[in-house]
Amino acid sequence: MTAPIRDAARPFTGESLTALLPPGLRLLGLGEPTHRVEAFPDLRNELFRHLVEHEGYRSIALEIDCLAALVADAYVTGGAGTLDEAMARGFSHEWGTIAANRDLIAWMRTYNEGRPADDRLRFYGMDGPLEISHGASPRPALTALHDYLAPHLDLPWTRADLDELLGKDELWTNPAAMMDPAHSVGRTPEAEELRLIVDDLRALLTANVPLLTAATSSGEWWRAELRARTLAGLLRYHAGMAGPAPTRMDTMLALRDTIMADNLDAIVRREERRGPTLVFAHNSHLKRDRSSMRMGGRRSEWWSAGAIVSCHLGDRYAFVTTSFGGRGADVPGPDTLEGILSSLPDARSVIDPARLIEALDKKPAPRVPADYTYAALDPSAIDQTDAIVFIKEI
Template sequence: MATDIEDIAHAVEAAAVMRLLPTRPRLLALGEPTHGEDMLLDVRNELFRQLVEQEGYRTITIESDCVMGLLVDDYVTTGTGTLDDVMEHGFSHGWGASAANRELVRWMRAFNEGRPASDRLRFAGFDGPLEITGAASPRQVLTALHGYLSARVDAGLFPCTAEELDELLGADDRWTHPAAMRDPSQSVGQSAEAGKLRLIADDLVALLDAQTPHLLTTSSREDRDRARLYGRTATGLLRYHHWMADTSPSRITRLVGLRDQMMADNLLAVADRAPALAHAHNGHLQRNKSTMRMGGLPVEWWGAGAIVNARLGEGYAFLATVLGTLGHQGVDTPPPTTLEGTLYALPENRYVIDTRHLTTALGDTRPEPRVSPWFGYSPLDPAHLAATDGIVFVKDVTK
């Protein structure tokens, strides 16, 4: 069997990835089974460079705050700010401390130097302004949307003034109270002010859409795209805060689903710049339902990849990254009866593998699911092979 699989395992190169796919996708998604490993991000960076140089890709989007990511995009496209400042303030979840992410941003800026705007690389975060501990205040995005429209649309069409909006928003720490994630009673998401803000956000987004013909002549595509980002983020955040105040048993399931819905909306917007590469956890990008356990209970929802796949069809492709060992986290050589154990017999450290041919090579062999001794690593469920376009296999992940 090892020989058969070695025949279908190829170097991780853009050309090999493109050969896996029936057509060039608008959005190529590369998942990872764990976060915080620069070796896996190095693989992503090299693949993106090849996609840029050989396949015409110009956009990368990662699992980071979509609003903070605007700082990174400004830097790589125009040189606004400094690399140090962008790494500190342009990423969420601590991703700015990653040497591999820093190298990605540095390389993108260097690539763009002296190029016309139409040929520059673009960066986007596609996560909402959310952390596992809570969600941001909607102030930044609501006021930005209101400001964009105020400069271009008659004041009589607005649902409120900037001053009224500011008063309803109140202090930001009301929205970001750290206890709200575990205690719904600490959330302001179902307060009278929050209810009014949801209506205002909806009206501002409707006004943005209704004024499209006028806005086409009075602002750049860049400004319009950012206004739409502010609009969908404002409505998404307010919806998320509303359900943070919910006390039903479905609260967590709804919240994780809402987060991925926000991710999906941002990915679909990125797909308008096709072709683009998306990078995030396998669980967010896979076509199958996402699952996890919280508080000892199973949680199941449709992730961003599943939603985007339903919209784009063959315009969406998904590569799952699979690893052999992660020694510094106690993840040792995989059992030979698992999918990872079968791939571990390959001689080199990195491969891209066609899952259709892999299924044929496995024949009647049904790999056993791998069980990770460390919570931060999620092995690939063998039952998901059929819904995966390819596997990127990294044999040994080291620091």
């Protein structure tokens, strides 16, 4: 390894990472290259504690169902219930079983004890109510939204009307619809009518925000708007599942990241007066350049949530990508970027992308990982990141 490459790196600490970030951030994206590897959420927890204690951050968002996350947030901010209940009901994708996530929720609850409400840490989900195998039924969110509005506005729909349009929940959650649009109910006449109703409910929420916040609270209105926004995205996603075009998977991937981007924009607006937000998700959801994946022999491409919010926030958004070297027998080649960075002396390093580009005497070869779920560093996109965090071995 040449000296300039060593000079581009520092041992990982919260201070060494934030030193590379632009001032005035509202949203810091910390990506992980693959899920369910303890090293990355552990590093996230360490960084978040530093950001809270030294940089004024007051919230974090994870790649989980934004509606389920309301349960975990209620616990974090001092609500009733137990940690076990928060982990079981406040996470999607079975990520409540991850030890680092449990540590995060427990630490946030402890930190918030005795603090005024406006200074307490908040916990968010950035994803929609979407699992790998299916999308959720709109019923829970639509029922809650109707129940919020009904005592204060003269709505033209009853819960019975909505139930009739919704039909059976198992029709919405049918896993066969993921690969076969014929099994989706996303474009039935009932689903199309529900999309119009949700659009009208969102308009009512906005038009009556002074009345509704006075009658309830700003927090309750925000949660109602979250449900309305989520319903609109969820119904669009179900319609995408029902699409017959060969590009339907591209559409579904793009719609999911659009939901994520809408949620992140809303979080930034809500947290504007309190402090910046850390968001932790897969690199493919936070990167600035175009995302891609191969499924069923076909390559899909779409713009990620990070690419979208970066256009909205400009230099108030920063993206930190993470990667690793060895993972058992999966060792990167010496001519790959991961192979080059594996020669760094520290177990965890923070790399300045600009200095790394200057230090490289030739373009590294792309890594072909043994694990298809791992997104290798793209040597051509180094300039699209504000910092790289590299773990030598996991």
